[in-house]
Amino acid sequence: MGTPGDNFRVVAGRYRLEARLGRGGMGIVWRATDQLLGRQVAVKEIAQDDSLSEEEARRQRDRTLREARAVAQLRHPHIIVVHDVVEQDEQPYIVMELLDGGSxxxxxxxxxxxxxxxxxxxxxxxxxxxxxxxxxxxxxxxxxxxxxxxxxxxxxxxxxxxxxxxxxxxxxxxxxxxxxxxxxxxxxxxxxxxxxxxxxxxxxxxxxxxxxxxxxxxxxxxxxxxxxxxxxxxxxxxxxxxxxxxxxxxxxxxxxxxxxxxxxxxxxxxxxxxxxxxxxxGRTPARASASTSASGRTPKLTSRRTAKPAPGYTPTQRDVPRGQSVPSPSTPVPSPTPAATAEQPPRRSTRGVLVAALLVAAMAGAGVSAAALLLRGDGDGGVAKGASPVSSAPLTSTSAGTSPSPSRTPSATPSATARTPNTPTAPSGYRLAHDPDGFSLAVPEDFVRVPQGERIFYMSPGETFRLGIKMSDPETGGPLAVMKSAAAKGADTNPGYHDGKVTDTTHYGHPAALWEFSWNGFSTAEGPRHTYDMCWEEGGRMYDVWVSAPVGKVREAKEYFDVALDTFARA
Incomplete structure (x- = not known):
């Protein structure tokens, strides 16, 4: 709480601002005295956006005053009492009852x-x-x-x-x-x-x-x-x-x-x-009229998606660990379980990732979206010739030097849903890369293409995030055998390889496998890293997409990985 000063500011010729009680995103709250009625009140000084034009600022003030007055009409013992809404020097103020009990x-x-x-x-x-x-x-x-x-x-x-x-x-x-x-x-x-x-x-x-x-x-x-x-x-x-x-x-x-x-x-x-x-x-009854699913049972709380895919999008198995199946877009996603083996988190539509990106850009004022994908390169991922692939494992919580906790891995439900043709577009903060090697996918706007033999990388500045793609002919045993073989060689291709996990899955009805692991990075300066790798067969070809990133940036990397898989398309 602030301390009253010698020179009090008086608003609207009536409310004397005496001490600042707090400050938030919407403005400053003052302890004040209503000099007309001789009572203590709280006055909220609404913050103004200096970036607005004069006309925009005027419209915002008008909205503030109009809607604050609507709130002032509310009468309920558990709603704060709004005494007055005033304006001085084009600055809106809301005068409310003062409660000293704290929040x-x-x-x-x-x-x-x-x-x-x-x-x-x-x-x-x-x-x-x-x-x-x-x-x-x-x-x-x-x-x-x-x-x-x-x-x-x-x-x-x-x-x-x-x-x-x-x-x-x-x-x-x-x-x-x-x-x-x-x-x-x-x-x-x-x-x-x-x-x-x-x-x-x-x-x-x-x-x-x-x-x-x-x-x-x-x-x-x-x-x-x-x-x-x-x-x-x-x-x-x-x-x-x-x-x-x-x-x-x-x-x-x-x-x-x-x-x-x-x-x-x-x-x-x-x-x-x-x-x-x-x-x-002392007991809570069941709800009287719970909505039920088509089966007649109340759907589980977990993992129900409300956002529909954007037009032209077909959700892909970005979130699904290798070895797990992908629910069809029309099927409610099953509730996750704590187990870390052969489980599949709910898939998100590209629309969902786009929305998250837009929200982060709006809320954080950043030029990039929340979605960030983990990349794998030589030693980072890719199932080709000894490189370790990364699985599209579920989003997990990590701290530096530790692998993601398996407790957040949701359960899998097999699905035979096949990928349908789509025309993906890039979420906010991304660009759609039409690669000359015959595929396209959305990558962050500042990622640069770096071809390395059979593999194509899209790397962030400083190579903090490395997104890899490889296409090849199918191999005996399919994606699962290929990924298990790569995992067996993980220590040879990834210094300090540990906590590797390969799971069998499907990718829109196509055989797939997911590999996730942690390792020490290529140098002390680079530090510990985590990799997600998804490999699947489709249309007579084998595709591998992976992301590698520092363990402290797993969340961001996982989002990059999700967007890459969600927008990946063959030419």
């Missing part, structure tokens, strides 16, 4: 996770707030622990009060987004997959965020937390969803809220009924 995030940070009963109480309060907002056509779009306040006023009732605040990026249904400037807004760990996938937002998106919040306050960490933005996007849209053990008492609610398909997601009224039942009985 739910502060509580978790200082006192640890809450128990199931407290989580249920908080959930009921927030569901009531959201139902009121949604009925008024207002979407919050940034539900997270930091935006939930716990009142600590002198009276006992207020000390128990749960308050949803910071509607700073709220959206009025049918209106232009409050913070619309071409950038994504929100907190990735709590953002619904349909928003990540560019499929729009609605009340169900806020309910997904509440599900993630419940997991966080019960365990102390969001189930979608990863060590990079790209990793978070992947976790939200594609990875297995594993609610923490602490969420078990409320699991039917958590699972219902974290349903990837918004049409199947638990509705607010039903979620509130279930949480109230838990508070009354």
């Amino acid at each position: 739910l995030a502060d509580r978790i940070s200082t006192r640890g996770p809450v128990d199931a009963a407290e989580a249920a109480r908080i959930g009921v309060a927030l569901l009531g707030a959201l139902r009121t907002a949604h009925a008024a056509g207002v979407l919050h779009r940034d539900i997270k622990p930091a935006n939930v306040l716990l009142g600590t006023a002198s009276d006992e009732a207020d000390s128990e009060r749960v308050v949803l605040t910071d509607f700073g990026i709220a959206q009025v249904v049918g209106a232009t987004t409050l913070t619309e400037s071409g950038a994504f807004v929100g907190s990735p760990e709590y953002t619904a997959p349909e928003r990540m996938s560019g499929l729009g937002t609605g009340p169900a998106s806020d309910l997904w965020s509440l599900g993630a919040l419940l997991c966080t306050i019960l365990s102390g960490e969001s189930p979608f937390r990863r060590d990079s933005l790209g990793g978070i996007l992947h976790a939200v849209v594609f990875d297995e969803i594993r609610p923490p053990d602490e969420a078990r008492p409320l699991l039917p609610v958590v699972r219902g809220l974290l349903e990837r398909d918004p049409e199947r997601r638990l509705e607010a009224a039903e979620a509130e009924r279930m949480l109230r039942a838990f508070l009354d009985t």
Whole structure:
């Protein structure tokens, strides 16, 4: 908390800004005094984008004021009270009630996770707030622990009060987004997959965020937390969803809220009924009307894709470890298991990778997308003549000098789905390389083609990432035999080779194998590396695509690998 200075700034001739309470992406929050009514208030000074033209800035101010006034009309005991919306010197300010209790995030940070009963109480309060907002056509779009306040006023009732605040990026249904400037807004760990996938937002998106919040306050960490933005996007849209053990008492609610398909997601009224039942009985009932699959069974929570492939795309087995099969685009992806052998993660469409790339570029302000592919060269990968291939293993979490944890490898389900002709296009941050050797694929814009005999490489500056491609005649035993042979020679071609794994799979119905391993790199300066390699037979030819990268950049590399496989096409 800031310290009041001698010279206070007065806004709109009435609100004296006395101390800065905090700062976020949407602006600065001040402790202030309403000099007209003689009461303490909180004033949010909305941040302005200096890069906007004068006309764009004016439109943004108008949207801010219009939608903030809509939020001010909301009346609910668990929604922050907005007293006033003012403008001074073309700067918008939102005047709100002042609560000194701190946020739910502060509580978790200082006192640890809450128990199931407290989580249920908080959930009921927030569901009531959201139902009121949604009925008024207002979407919050940034539900997270930091935006939930716990009142600590002198009276006992207020000390128990749960308050949803910071509607700073709220959206009025049918209106232009409050913070619309071409950038994504929100907190990735709590953002619904349909928003990540560019499929729009609605009340169900806020309910997904509440599900993630419940997991966080019960365990102390969001189930979608990863060590990079790209990793978070992947976790939200594609990875297995594993609610923490602490969420078990409320699991039917958590699972219902974290349903990837918004049409199947638990509705607010039903979620509130279930949480109230838990508070009354100590047991959470099953949802009254769970959506069911064609088989009549409720689909599993994990790995359901909501984004459809972009026109002209056919998803490929980029995420599938060698030795695993690829689900058809129309078949729900099976739930992952912890096992690391012969398992297949849910495949993503190129549209999904494109969306992740666009989001990262928008959110991080970077010129490259989140998708990054692991490359293999001599010693890095490629099944030809002693080179070790890299598998298209699932996205895994790693730290420097360690191989990815097998616990994140999802399960495989065989599929005979054949690849259909497609006309791939490059995601944001990529270019479609039409290689003179008779194939095409999307590679990052700064990757350079480097032919090496039978292999073609596309390398990043400094060769940090090495993407390799090789085409050859089929060999006896098929891809699995070729990859196993290469793995047996892994120590000869890859210094310090370890944790190698070859799995049998299919690639759109074609025989395939995936090889994943770690090694020490070609020099001390280069350092430990990790490689993914996919080999398959198609149309009387054998294809091999691999990516190699430093172990500390496995997530980025895996995304490069995924995009390469997703867009690979024969000439």
